[in-house]
Amino acid sequence: MNKIMLLVSSLFFAASVNAAGVNLITNGSFEDPDVKAGSWEVYDAVSGWSTSGAGIEIRDNVAGTAYIGNQFAELDAHGGTDTNSSIFQNVKTILGQSYLLSFAYSPRINKPEDTNGIEVFWNNKSLASVSAKGGRTHNWTVYEYIVTGTGSDVLQFSAIGADDTLGGSLDAVSVSAVPIPAALFLFAPALLGFLGLRRKRA
Numbered sequence: 181m182n183k184i185m186l187l188v189s190s191l192f193f194a195a196s197v198n199a200a201g202v203n204l205i206t207n208g209s210f211e212d213p214d215v216k217a218g219s220w221e222v223y224d225a226v227s228g229w230s231t232s233g234a235g236i237e238i239r240d241n242v243a244g245t246a247y248i249g250n251q252f253a254e255l256d257a258h259g260g261t262d263t264n265s266s267i268f269q270n271v272k273t274i275l276g277q278s279y280l281l282s283f284a285y286s287p288r289i290n291k292p293e294d295t296n297g298i299e300v301f302w303n304n305k306s307l308a309s310v311s312a313k314g315g316r317t318h319n320w321t322v323y324e325y326i327v328t329g330t331g332s333d334v335l336q337f338s339a340i341g342a343d344d345t346l347g348g349s350l351d352a353v354s355v356s357a358v359p360i361p362a363a364l365f366l367f368a369p370a371l372l373g374f375l376g377l378r379r380k381r382a
Contacts, residue, residue: 201280201356204271205335208283208353209249215240217250233265233339239349244318247284247351254288255298255339256347264339264347268301271355273329281307281335282324284352287314296348297340302327309340311348318349326358 206228215221220239225231237254246252255265273279287296297311300323307325327333335355339347 203354203356205353205355209351210238210251210253211249215251218242229267229269231265231267234263235265236267244289244349247320252349252351254347254349256345266336266338268334268336271333271335273333275331277329278358279327279329279355280358281327282322282354284320284322285310286318286320286349287312288346289314291346295341295346298348299338299340301336303333
């Protein structure tokens with residue numbers, strides 16, 4: 181009986197850990213490095229993220245406000261030339277495990293749709309491209325996708341709009357394990373019922 185109780189406890193512990201949705205992404209809200217309030221900086225790389233192209237632009241509530249925290253990223257940065265950029269991060273996963281990939285996107289304020297595009301890739305495979313016409317303020321939308329882990333994966337975001345240093349905004353990037361299926365919770369009460377039956381027979 182103790183072994184069965186241990187099994188049930190282990191199942192519920194595993195479920196609670198998965199349900200917690202631990203984010204595997206480092207610096208998903210681009211708060212590091214800390215940029216002076218109301219300003220912006222262009223970096224070749226930032227904590228957790230590598231770049232290609234002209235770098236990553238980190239903004240602290242300027243030309244828009246962050247979805248969470250104080251800072252957000254823009255990929256159509258400029259580092260001497262007007263060039264669309266990409267950022268990517270290696271993600272350690274479990275082979276075959278499903279993960280929820282989510283991020284917040286907003287078009288640049290008062291800019292046309294053709295300059296605001298961002299494309300997201302998982303292991304070099306395009307999941308989607310997002311773009312919209314900018315309004316008077318940031319208009320954040322959260323996008324979510326289910327991806328499968330291979331053990332070592334690469335998440336990438338690329339600016340795909342016009343190379344004019346004015347692009348869409350990115351924030352709140354997250355990759356977290358999909359919770360254990362609800363079937364587990366149907367199975368666990370059956371085990372508990374079995375334990376109750378064993379108690380009555382003792």
